[in-house]
Amino acid sequence: MTEDKSGRTFWARLASWGPYHALMRLTTASPRRQFLILAAFPILWVLSQHLGPMLQMLRVSLTDAYPVAPGVEQHFTLDNYGRFFGDSIFWMPFFRTLIFAGVFTFCTLIITYPVAYFLARHVSRKNQMLLLLLLLIPFWVGEIVRTYAIMILLGNTGAVNLALKTLGLIDRPIPFMYTSFSMGVGIVYLTALYMLLPLYSSLEKLPKSMNEAAADLGAGAWTRFRRVSLPLTIEGISSGCTLVFLISTGFYATPVLLGGPSTTVFAETIAGFFHVAGDEWPTGAAFATIMFAAALAITATFQKLMNALRKGDKK
Amino acid sequence: MNDRPEVFRGNRIFLACIYWAFVLYVFVPLILMVLMGFKDSNFIGFPIKSWTLDWYTGVFADAEVLSTFGYSVAIAVLSTLISIFVGTWIAVLLEGRKFWGRTLLFGLAVLPALVPGIISAIAFRIYARWLGIEPGMGAIVWAHAVHNVPFVVLVVMARLSTLPKSQIEAARDLGADPLISFIRVTLPYLVPAILGASIFCLLLSFDDFVRSFFLGGYEPTLPVLIFAKLRSGMSPEINAIATVALFLTAAIGIWAERFTRRMNKEN
Incomplete structure (x- = not known):
């Protein structure tokens, strides 16, 4: 100084x-x-x-025109919400998005739980950080770049099809791309980390002795998992699933690039109202509001359920 | 690992296999993408028969791509500065003395992180129009800044909660006013958290697609440029651009991870 x-x-x-x-x-x-x-x-x-x-x-x-043209009066209306229910071209993608998000969240949970379990329970402290860091690296890479990587992996001349062909399992490439499958692979790829980290931190807090005690009492691997680890990591499962569900409903570029005409999600429907010139913004805003309200309602219900489950186990 | 290897070993091998399979799942697509950037053909797909560096020299010779890189970095830096300033302020308020509505304020402070991407982009787009911000750099910087504030709040709050109260009290006893004791005691203590949060915000902003896409003007950010090129067809040129971006972000991410870990150890 x-x-x-x-x-x-x-x-x-x-x-x-x-x-x-x-x-x-x-x-x-x-x-x-x-x-x-x-x-x-x-x-x-x-x-x-x-x-x-x-x-x-x-x-x-809730308005009939936005942005308001000069000299035109803006009116309050519920028509934008009415439009949603009036046409299956609108509500189909909406329900598809919610179902996809739910299924992809579940897949992410199933895939990352054993990984988190392995890291937290079967690896020494020093290696834990190293192995976790290894998994973090790909997640620093952006959404678009990783989506493109999946396109190369799953394309008709992609790595998976080449491998299957070389092994003699197929003659003609399997069209993985532009289906709900390719979308799922992409979205799970993008969200896995948000599931892995909460699971890892809740599993890490779990004392090892509990599992050993259960083993001493004669519980097999499956019973130990179902009766000890699973109930005690509900908190991690609940926050991981909430996060991944919310993120999955919001993807726009990934469904556009990996999905096809039969997998249009609501994000694409909403975006459509903002691409075209004209006064479609209020409808787009209404649809985005519906989406957000639905996503919040579902995650809130889910969390309540998980909380009840946790309390029920404690009794 | 534990004293009953015979009970746990089977599980352990099984779980280790799952772990390494997962590592393959997250790395293989990226490795393939990098490899494809060296393919000596316009056609994306395997097998790769001949190799070239032309796509990379093309990237570094392409003025449009280079200016897009600069544009994205500038947006990331500006939005991070705003997020850090605002986020730290909010965190200091929330970690201070209790007050009415604190939980509510915390909820609102982390709200932008919970809003799904497309909805957040749409809401920002509408709000920007209302505020009179034209689509373009200013709008993107603003949207990224607001979106990244919650991450700063969470990281700085976590760090603040471990600050010994006695240090502040000692500074106050020695006659420092609140502002000086904040600058001389609290802020230095927060440096690792602020650096960590900065890197996180920089990467979030640099990688963001949906907000940049809906709030951008004619000049694309890097992810928007890659998206636009992808829509007009795959080409090894895109792989080369994406690979440069990939190594940039991964290198910064790894460096930040090591750096914050070292800082945490020292304290």
């Missing part, structure tokens, strides 16, 4: 500098005032930037 002639540091000089001192006296006159000054900006930011966009979306979804 640089010191001036009188031997005081920069900060001490600042503190005794007249205007600064006065400002500090003013702002910290009472704990209440000090708190208000600290709290004002975060509260304003959160309301205007975090909540604002969602509320504005809700407001636009």
Whole structure:
């Protein structure tokens, strides 16, 4: 720290500098005032930037025109929501998205649980970090790049088809691409980490002695898993599934690139309203609101269920 | 590992196989993608019969691709600076003394991270129009900044909760006012968390597609450029661009991981 002639540091000089001192006296006159000054900006930011966009979306979804042309009056209407139920071209992708998201979340859980279990229970502390880091590397790579990687893997001249052909299992390539299968492979690939980390941290907290005690009492591997590990990691399962479900419903580029005409998801339907010129924005906003409300309702119900399950086990 | 190997060994081998199969699942697609960038043909697909570096020299000679890289990096840096500033402030408020509505404020602070991608992009698009922000760099920076705030809040809060209260009290006893004690005691303690969160935000912003796509003007960010090229057909050129982006992000990610770990160990 640089010191001036009188031997005081920069900060001490600042503190005794007249205007600064006065400002500090003013702002910290009472704990209440000090708190208000600290709290004002975060509260304003959160309301205007975090909540604002969602509320504005809700407001636009209830109007008949947006952006409003000059000289035209904006009216309140529920028509945009009515449109959703009126046409299967709208609600089909909606239910498809929810079903896909549910199935893909379940697949992610099934795939990552043993991986997390292995890391947390069968690997020494030092290697745990190393093996976990190894899995983190691909997840630093972006959504589009990883989706493209899946396209190369599963294409008609892709690696999987080449391998199957070389092994003599097929004559003609299997059309994996542009199906719900290729979409599933892609989405599980993108979301696996968000499931793996919560599972890992809840499994890691579980004392090893519990499993050993169960083994001593004669419980087999399956029973130990079902009666000990599974109930005690419900918290990790619940938060992992919630996260992955919410993320899966929001994918846009991956279904566009990996899916086909029969796998159109709701994100594509919503996006359609924003590509075309014209006043389709309110309908798009209404559909996005429906999607968000449904996703929140499903995850909230799911969490309630898991909580009940956990409490039931404790009794 | 434990004293009953005969009970657990079978499981262990079985689980180890699953783990390594999973490693293959996450690495093989990326490795194949990198390899394809060296293929000496316009046609994407296996087998690769002859190899070339032309696609890579093409990437570094292509002014459009290079300026897109610069554009994406600039957006990432600007949005990260905003997220760090706002996120740290919110975290300091939330980790401070208890107040009415704190849980609610926390919920709102992490909200943008929970909104599914497409809905978040649409909401930002509508709000930007309402605020009068034109699609383009400003709109993307703003959307990325808001979207990344929750991650900063969570990381900084976790770090703040381990700050010994006695340190702040000592500074206050020695006559430091709240601002100076924050700058001289709290902030240095937060450095590892802030650095870790910065890297995370940089990568989130650099990799983001959906917000950049809906809020962008005519100039694409890197993921948007790759997406647009993919829609007009696969080509090893895209592999070369994607590979450069992949190594950039993976290298930063690994470096940050090691760095934050070392910082945590020191403290």
